[in-house]
Amino acid sequence: MKKIFLKDIAKELGLSKATVSLVLNNRGDEIKISKETQRKIKKFAKDHNYFPNQLAKGLSRGKSESIGLIIPDISNFFYSEIAGRIEKEAEKNGYNVIYSSTYEDPIREARLINAMINRQVDGLIIASTQKNQKDILNLKKNNIPFVLIDRHYPEIKTNYVIVDNYQGMRNATEHLLKLGRKRIAFITLKAKLTALTERHKGYKEALEMYNIPINNTSFVELSSEGYPNEMGDAIRNLISKVGMDAIIFSTNILAVAGIRELNKLGVAIPEKVATLSFDEMGAFDIIAPPITAIRQPVKDIGLQSMKILLNTINGEDTNILKKRVLNTELVIRKSCGS
Amino acid sequence: MKKIFLKDIAKELGLSKATVSLVLNNRGDEIKISKETQRKIKKFAKDHNYFPNQLAKGLSRGKSESIGLIIPDISNFFYSEIAGRIEKEAEKNGYNVIYSSTYEDPIREARLINAMINRQVDGLIIASTQKNQKDILNLKKNNIPFVLIDRHYPEIKTNYVIVDNYQGMRNATEHLLKLGRKRIAFITLKAKLTALTERHKGYKEALEMYNIPINNTSFVELSSEGYPNEMGDAIRNLISKVGMDAIIFSTNILAVAGIRELNKLGVAIPEKVATLSFDEMGAFDIIAPPITAIRQPVKDIGLQSMKILLNTINGEDTNILKKRVLNTELVIRKSCGS
């Protein structure tokens, strides 16, 4: 069975391309094409396995029915879960999704945004490097529908779906405090991301509330690329020299790397040092000991962002900014003791 | 700065669209456009931030410069890692990638393949449900470039990149045997996937080589949806009634679920029962005890499949089938004892 086009159907049925196109787009009744003709067209199309060329359709309609997803790394568990949820929602609404990873490179991000636009995506969902304010502003100026996820630009008015990093970390730190920990370290990544500074802020304010003197704490920044190597020294220092009784990891990858080192050193968790991770991981409950973690509503980030995007693509109340700040959940397991 | 088109450049510069298009596609020298004109065109395009509409370009060229990735689930770690590697390679070659998840539903798979083709993707990478032989044959018949990954159809001649499941599992089972385990169970998923049957075969043949009587073994099949619930009973049965001294999990998600239950029951790993997983996971080395696992060359699956796909898209030796069977690696940790 060979590929069939609109003009083939028209010719076979002795109709014009217009009629066939209209009927196939379910506008037959509206245009008052006879039921019989409609039936014939649809049957023929089905029998011959006709599907319109989306490139042509997109070109003439000025929309592609695809959306672009730009994230730091598709192979990162957090983002791939979001990607999954987004795809489900997209499929339901007849959209395809194109993904691209920035690997935290703002230049790459700018290029990817551009490429997506040239592909005529109808909208974008972006977990930005947060170093491309200019490009995001451009999107706004050009009226391209988009929503920011996970990371946003506080200085720009945009749609976004993020998580309450501050509150999440503050709760978690209080949890540690209530369990009697007094010397709590905070290990994070050296990166200018609002999410990370918010988490740090939540940690600090919880400590203040409990009147923990600042030199009973420790703030460690590791580099995004070098953290697996730097973690060993950091942990050794915290344990032996500074004598911490708890360590908070600001992301799950840090937690995994940190616990790896803690294990190597034979440090007892939680007896000697309690540990806590922002962000979950599939196997956190079977690690020894199971890790207490701040769970992000990953699926919901995907769902909400997609809903907002579809709304703005369809031009519904585009002038109202849609901001969602989702709550996290503290999943208490054994790594903080009791 | 407003959006600019080919005709705008042509008009501004007093040239024809053809000249501009040709130069911008780096065919200026070939067509012998004066260096000066070429320079002017390129400068103008750059200054005005011109990028061609990919839909129009694709329509007239008959190719979209995008490829489709169809997998069981983008949020599954294994596939998202592959997706990451594929994207890297695609980007390098000017391709975009559109992903879609089948959730193991063959009907959905058929629909997705169709949708991708209507989007005019230049090629497909598919980790099939293995229940759509017909659609795969159709792809062949229509000369659409594609390569199968992870799962293939042994009865059809296609390009594919898979892993040596048989050998991987056989080695691993022997590892257990050499460590003195004599009653080894095999827990797998009730799914008709070659990968799983091959793994099972590797297990069986290793046992035969060591003359392990069949009733010293146990073969357990759980359902793909219900396995988290079914695992508890399965494990209890294996431990208490049957008295196994080792359990092999045919996938990593089964391993995680199984270890969860083993922990609940307080069964000592590896003292009482050794465990082994086909397929790795990020945190397997910090689980208690660290899990011995058969590692798949995930990145390489992505890289190889993309290379093959690009080759066939570019029409290089399309009549030679390209099959890759990659080796796995046994990562020995503590869950099998010593």
Added chain:
DNA sequence: CTGAAAGCGCTTACAG
């Protein structure tokens, strides 16, 4: 109710 025609924004023989 239906058709002829223009247009979406490119590319690419073809002519000169």
Added chain:
DNA sequence: CTGAAAGCGCTTACAG
């Protein structure tokens, strides 16, 4: 060296 024109496969006013 460069331009006019056709074509990719659709959609959509417009006319009747």
